[in-house]
Amino acid sequence: MVNKIFKENWTKYFGKDNAAYLVNGKIAIEKGLKILKSKTVAVPTYTCNRVYEAIINAGCTPIIIDCDYDLQIRLEQLSKYDNIDTVIVPHMFGIQALNEIKAIKKMGYKILEDCSQCLGLPELGTYSDIVIASLGPTKWLPVGVDKEKGGAVLAYKGKNINWYDNTTAIHRSNVMFGDIDKIFLHRTGRVNELKNAGLRFIGGERPNSWLRAMYFTQNQTRVPYTPLHDLHSGFKCPITDSIKDNLDWVSIFPNE
Numbered sequence: 602m603v604n605k606i607f608k609e610n611w612t613k614y615f616g617k618d619n620a621a622y623l624v625n626g627k628i629a630i631e632k633g634l635k636i637l638k639s640k641t642v643a644v645p646t647y648t649c650n651r652v653y654e655a656i657i658n659a660g661c662t663p664i665i666i667d668c669d670y671d672l673q674i675r676l677e678q679l680s681k682y683d684n685i686d687t688v689i690v691p692h693m694f695g696i697q698a699l700n701e702i703k704a705i706k707k708m709g710y711k712i713l714e715d716c717s718q719c720l721g722l723p724e725l726g727t728y729s730d731i732v733i734a735s736l737g738p739t740k741w742l743p744v745g746v747d748k749e750k751g752g753a754v755l756a757y758k759g760k761n762i763n764w765y766d767n768t769t770a771i772h773r774s775n776v777m778f779g780d781i782d783k784i785f786l787h788r789t790g791r792v793n794e795l796k797n798a799g800l801r802f803i804g805g806e807r808p809n810s811w812l813r814a815m816y817f818t819q820n821q822t823r824v825p826y827t828p829l830h831d832l833h834s835g836f837k838c839p840i841t842d843s844i845k846d847n848l849d850w851v852s853i854f855p856n857e
Contacts, residue, residue, distance in 0.1 A: 603772045604764065612780045615716075615726030615756040622752060622774070625745075625763040626717050629753040630689070632656035634729040636757055637711050639687035645674035646828040646838045648691045653829050654716070656689075665829045668837035671804050672815060672848075673698045675840065680709065684848025687711040690729070692719030694850070695741065695788075695812035695823070696804035702728045717741065717753075718812040721785030732756040734775055741812050742781065743855065744774040784855045785810060791853050800851075813850040821849050 604622070610623045623629045630652060634642060642656045643664045658662040672693050679685060688710045688853030692698050695718050704710055706728045712774040716782040723808055726732040732800035736744035745751025752770050755762075788811040792802070795814060803815040815825070827846055830836040 603775060604786060607771050607778075610775065611613040611754050611756050614778075615665065615754075616730040617726060617732065617756040618758050619761065620756045621633055622631055622771050623755050623768070624750050624752065625737065625748070626675055626715075626733055626751075626753045627651040627655045627658075627742075628765075629714065629733040629735070630715070631659045632734055632755055632762065633713050633757065634659035634661055636688065636732045637687055637712075637713065637730060637760055639711065639813070641680070641682075641684045642713075643674075643679060643685045643688045643710075643831075644829065645689075645832045646693065647672055647693050648689075648829065649826065650829065650832055651834065652689060652691070661687075661765050661781045665833060665836040665838065668693075668829070668831075668841050670840065670844065671696060671807065673804075676701060676704055679705070679710075682760055685710060685744070687713060689713045689715060690716035690809070691717065694804070694815050695719050695810040695853075696815075697722050697725075697808040697810070699728075699808065703852055705800050719810045721788075721810045722808050726756060740809060742774075742784070743771050744777050745770060758821050769772055775776075787855060788812075795851060802851075803848075811853045814853055815848060815850045817844065817847050818849045821846055823849055825850060838849070 608620045642664045647668045669675045713715045713730040714732045717735035734754040830838045
């Protein structure tokens with residue numbers, strides 16, 4: 602019963618005809634790329650290194666793409682490569698990359714949409730081929746308590762695949778699924794309080810589900826991510842290089 606509820610929840614939410622519960626987001630991305638039969642995969646430099654590892658584990662060639670000043674994938678750079686067949690689009694820090702996804706779809710690429718950091722907004726999954734969402738403890742919907750086995754959604758079109766067998770975690774995810782709207786309103790309300798205090802955030806003019814409220818500063822105290830191109834040589838990302846030492850954030854927790 603819990604599996605059926607999980608499948609019904611997420612197929613409807615992301616507009617796909619199938620869904621599975623997997624052990625973590627990395628495995629979900631790997632499985633998604635195999636379903637898409639991807640070969641060469643573009644990924645923005647601002648995302649978790651586990652996404653890069655999933656591309657490798659799926660037997661694909663990764664292409665690291667620069668990000669714009671709003672921290673989302675830079676579309677113009679995709680045209681520099683003639684062998685990309687799939688683009689992974691994460692809504693980084695909760696900033697919805699809907700316009701980017703629509704443009705990438707028009708370009709003819711397959712799209713794996715990563716909603717680990719962004720739920721609660723309309724049209725998630727509408728224009729992509731596959732959607733994943735990690736449910737780990739640092740993600741938007743923190744169902745899991747363990748990064749390695751925190752759980753993940755894989756929503757797709759196709760036949761059934763094997764699930765990660767954890768009935769307790771699947772039940773917990775079903776319960777928390779019903780809290781998405783409440784969590785979204787809480788996050789948005791918290792950010793509005795900060796905005797009223799005079800703070801301005803990156804992506805504040807775009808649809809945003811506020812995993813983190815990112816801002817530019819001359820006094821960086823934390824590094825949100827080490828950009829992928831700094832971890833894996835051979836790719837130039839000049840915009841990210843120009844801003845990476847000036848980023849910081851306010852954590853927007855789902856329950857305070």
